[in-house]
Amino acid sequence: ATIAALGLAMLGWPSADPVFAIGIAFYILYSAGQIGHESIQLLMDRELPPEVHTQIKQIVRDHPQVRGVHDVRTRSSGQTYFIQLHLMLDDLMPLVEAHRIADEVEASILAAFPNADVLIHEDPTTETPPLPLPG
Template sequence: MRSATYAAVGVALILIAIKLFAYFATNSVAMLSTLVDSLLDLVASFINLVAVRHSLVPADRDHRFGHGKAEALAGLFQSAIITGSSVFLLFQAGERLLNPKPLAAESIGIIVMVVSIGLTIGLVVYQRFVIRRTRSVAISADSLHYVGDVLINGGVIAALILSSYFQWHYADGVFGILIALVLIYSAWQIMRASFADLMDEELGDEDRETIKAIVLKQPGVLGIHDLRTRRSGQQVFMQMHIDMDGRISLRDAHTISDAVEARLMAEYPEAEPIIHQDPIFVENEAENRSGDD
């Protein structure tokens, strides 16, 4: 996760430098849009860097559940910055749409955009690898708007080509507006994911069914109910009640619970299961194995 944040900051710095050069060469508002987007990427990636470092700090006396929500707070801050800057870009693109101007040095702009797309795709591929390993909310948010950058840079290339080779000077303003709308949509997705984490939203139905199936595979478990889940950064917290034969000893019940915990952590290494043992008295265990909450 740390290496992914360092990579994002490095790529953002490179993109800012080459896009700044291209903007002064082309005088394109679409190029300005993607330059502002890269400036936002730098701010967002730096925030992620700080948030990820903080979220990885182990739990302490004052934060018994760790510091994982720092990632979600960083996501909210990112979405606010992106939304505000997108509104600014809408006004800039609208002005260019009302007063279209011919562009200059389009070939330089196209080359810069092609290079930007290559660098961004490389970063996204690495971020996806990290996300698969860590399920990080912060890295997912960062990756989301870098994916949007690929589309944005493609839009800038289209605007430069239409303006240069087809003399459609409105293309610059039109694509500037489209880019701003893409940024606003990305900000909404980041905000939604961050709120889900901060508000302790349940894991998806697929994950919940997987958890139930894992628990019920353990010999000695007769049922599961009151399953509660939430995510905080990388960590997943699970609370559940499992039914066991009330005639077994406390030692055996504890052994079964430990086995359930081991099974869950094999599937969810970042999980912290909390298991309550409920004794029941039945004659036929097979009739009582159930996954209902």
């Protein structure tokens, strides 16, 4: 831009330098605004995109002993994803088995999202009406 402004000034258009300087100043302001906006979005706790919600629910659905999933809550803070959800499991399942299944689901979610903090609560299917698992 500087070379172009000098060239135009030498060709008889002396106002080219200030015009290019103003253009460059606006570009710098725009870039600074974009960087600031992205930084604020990164630092604010924001819900994860719908695609991530869908992927999390699909991971949960893939476990054969999970009867349903509800209360899926997500947020991001910096580079970390925070994922909370409730698994619907068989009413008569022993607590040890329910915990094992929750650990397996958590491991599957962490495989897909390594920088995640996952919190899973196990619910019996009769406690809350389960959401249907489409697919």
